[in-house]
Amino acid sequence: MSSRVVVLGVGLHPFGRHPDKSIGEMARVAGLAALKDAGVEYKDVQAGFCAHVNQGVGAGLRTFGQLGMTGIPVTNIELACASSSRAAMLSADAIANGLYDVVMVIGVEKMERGLLSGVGGKEFGYNDAMGINLMPAIYAMWAQRHMHLHGTKHEHFAKVSEKAHRNGALNPNAQYQKAISLEDVLTSRMIADPITLYECSPTTDGASAVILASEAVARKHTNAPVFLDTWVGGTPEYHRGEAEQAEGPNAVLAQKAYEAGGLGPEDVDVCQIHDAFSPGEVFLAEELGFCPEGEGGPFIWEGNTEIGGRIPINTDGGLLSRGHPIGATGGAMITELALQLRGDAGQRQVPDAKTALLHNAGIGGVNVMVLKR
Amino acid sequence: MSTESSVEKPAQRVAIKGASLRLGEGEEALEGCRCPDCGDTFYPPRTVCLSCYHEGLDRVALSRCGALHTFTIARMALPGAFVKAPYVIAQVQLPEGVIIPTVLDDVDPESVQIGMELEIVIEKAMSDAEGNDVMAFKFRPLKGGAA
Ligand SMILES: [Zn+2]
Numbered sequence: 392m393s394s395r396v397v398v399l400g401v402g403l404h405p406f407g408r409h410p411d412k413s414i415g416e417m418a419r420v421a422g423l424a425a426l427k428d429a430g431v432e433y434k435d436v437q438a439g440f441c442a443h444v445n446q447g448v449g450a451g452l453r454t455f456g457q458l459g460m461t462g463i464p465v466t467n468i469e470l471a472c473a474s475s476s477r478a479a480m481l482s483a484d485a486i487a488n489g490l491y492d493v494v495m496v497i498g499v500e501k502m503e504r505g506l507l508s509g510v511g512g513k514e515f516g517y518n519d520a521m522g523i524n525l526m527p528a529i530y531a532m533w534a535q536r537h538m539h540l541h542g543t544k545h546e547h548f549a550k551v552s553e554k555a556h557r558n559g560a561l562n563p564n565a566q567y568q569k570a571i572s573l574e575d576v577l578t579s580r581m582i583a584d585p586i587t588l589y590e591c592s593p594t595t596d597g598a599s600a601v602i603l604a605s606e607a608v609a610r611k612h613t614n615a616p617v618f619l620d621t622w623v624g625g626t627p628e629y630h631r632g633e634a635e636q637a638e639g640p641n642a643v644l645a646q647k648a649y650e651a652g653g654l655g656p657e658d659v660d661v662c663q664i665h666d667a668f669s670p671g672e673v674f675l676a677e678e679l680g681f682c683p684e685g686e687g688g689p690f691i692w693e694g695n696t697e698i699g700g701r702i703p704i705n706t707d708g709g710l711l712s713r714g715h716p717i718g719a720t721g722g723a724m725i726t727e728l729a730l731q732l733r734g735d736a737g738q739r740q741v742p743d744a745k746t747a748l749l750h751n752a753g754i755g756g757v758n759v760m761v762l763k764r
Numbered sequence: 765m766s767t768e769s770s771v772e773k774p775a776q777r778v779a780i781k782g783a784s785l786r787l788g789e790g791e792e793a794l795e796g797c798r799c800p801d802c803g804d805t806f807y808p809p810r811t812v813c814l815s816c817y818h819e820g821l822d823r824v825a826l827s828r829c830g831a832l833h834t835f836t837i838a839r840m841a842l843p844g845a846f847v848k849a850p851y852v853i854a855q856v857q858l859p860e861g862v863i864i865p866t867v868l869d870d871v872d873p874e875s876v877q878i879g880m881e882l883e884i885v886i887e888k889a890m891s892d893a894e895g896n897d898v899m900a901f902k903f904r905p906l907k908g909g910a911a
Contacts, residue, residue: 515844516782520889520900521853521867522838522845528853531836539834539878583836583853629814631804632861635833 396483397609397616398762399493399602400429401726406566406597406714414446414499417598418454421719422497425600426458430612433458436602437491439465440482442475442498443718454497454598469718471753472667474498475599476721480622480758482603492608498723499598500716527591530668531583536635538585540685543673545585547688549576551669552590552711554697559708561738564723566595566714576669590669595714599722617732619725621652621761639757641678641750648748649680652761656680660744661731662702663724665752666709672696675750676704698741706731706739721751721758732764776896780889784809785899786825792886793828794901796862797821805860829906830858832880837873846889846900856882856903869902881906 402424404417418441426433436458441451451465468478475498482494518524537543553573559565571589579589609616625644627637649655656679664675673687681702682690690696696704707713707727710720728747730736749760779785784807786795796807801818807826812819835854841847852868854876868876869885882903889900 514781517780517900518782518865519842519844520780520846521902522842522847522851523853523865523867525838525842525853528836528838532834532853532855535836535878536834581837581839583838586836631815635863 393487394489394605394607396486396619397604397606397613398619398725398729399604399609399612399616400425400427400431400600401602401722401729402426402428402600403564403723403726404598405564406595406716406719406723408566409501409596412596413453414443414450414501414598415453415457417596418497418499418600419457421499421598421600422454422458422495425495425602429602429604431493431602431604434461435493436461436463436495438463438482438485438494440468440478440494440496441465442468442470442478442496442721443500444469444471444474446499446501446718450499454499455495470756472665472715472717472720473751473753473756473758474718474721475601476724476749476751476758476760477624477756479601479603479619479721479725480624480760483619483622486603486605492605494603496601496603496722497598498600498719498721500718501596502594502716504594525583527586527668528583530670531586533674534585534670537670537673537688541688543688545577546573547692548585548590548669548673549573549587550692551666551672552576554691555666555705555709555711558698558706558739559712562707562713565708565712566593567708567712586668586670590711592667592710592715595716597714597716597719597723599719599726601722601725615733615764617729618763619760620763621648622758623647623651624756624758626756638752638754641675641752641757641759642680644757644759645679645748645750648759648761652763654746654761658746659702659748660746661706661728661741662704662748662750663707663728664704664709664750666705666711667715667752669711672704672709679748679750698739703741706736706741717753724749724751725760725762728762732762775891777899778892778896780898780900783900785886785901787886787899791825791828793825794864794884795823796826796860798824805862807858807862807864826860826862827858829881829883830856830864830903832876832878832882833857833863834878835868835876837876852876854903864903867902868904870904883907
């Protein structure tokens, strides 16, 4: 007998620049907030997953150890920018199959300044010599292709960032809490055409914590549970003759999630997607089925993804404005959607949101989730 | 001290790490893999075919010319890179169907267009500690090719 899984508690350490704080300190703030939100104590937590990318050996102990030492298994999870959503999926797998009733995910990252470079070993090689390992360039090349095939304009991508910052201004946990104009986005420093500086997610320090519980245990603590209803993960698929590489099969995973969750894109009230760079939201509006292929640019330009629009995306500011401490990002996405579904999102609230979709991508995999109340 | 070290050895040409190049006799080119069972072609080279899972693929020289699949103009160089900003990061599609991540040479970044015909340039990038010539590659507009 499998159990439904509830997002019982969520918490964040504010995202931003925190050079003087340890990951343990940030994890403690997020973790205590999540425990309080869930109404459980740390001794109730039966297993932990610490999601991070670059925090070294023993990060799980340095983070969970701040909350207590109860002897539970704590496992470190790395899936680049999608680490903490994958950790939540593994937690949900365990709860759904009756292994545990209460599992905690801590996502944490302290990042180095500068533009994140992509996959590569330590050895200096061709991609380093030629300057190819530039993360914005990967999105920029997808964007150029989209512009070529569909007539998408730079303004369409820039609109994503303008909207993200407007939402971020309403989020006390966001790295940037200041609205910027479309003009500001378009005229900020060009990084890799068509992507400007304000179309890149910043380097961020921060932590997120999510407590997942079986429905039976969750019902003891809440009368209005938010369910993690459906979760699917995947890696890029090879298809002969389709040489283009993607982070993962976004459209395929979304379709799987819709089928498993018994819903379609038209049923989604609020959504979190991976806007590491502004074109991401244009691509994903199409891949997640909110608009036809090739029409993501005008779809966003017309305001469909704003709070009050047809499908509000990244109501908390997204990676672009809330910030992107890579190991913590998936947990922050779950946090925002849980608040939205509870009606606790304050000025960012999407009225009567019942169904939410989450997409979190990292080098090496993509996760898609459906949350329901 | 071996007597051998005093013998003047001609510099060897070796491919830079992370690039697969066919160097030496004959025309130089990228070296990929072709599956002897199903014919699918890969770059960089690999051992297991992604289409039919055949193990042990044949090394083949890839086409020297291709078309620009997509690109961006990088406005800042990464630390340690040999290229100076602005430079064009590109994906070149070869007739074999593979896409090669590379940079463009000998081109005005502002004039680059998806679909333009390109040819490979293989040249020395640096010397290694043993005095070998470390070879790298770029692509440039095909002379007389359609823009
Ligand atoms: Zn084969």
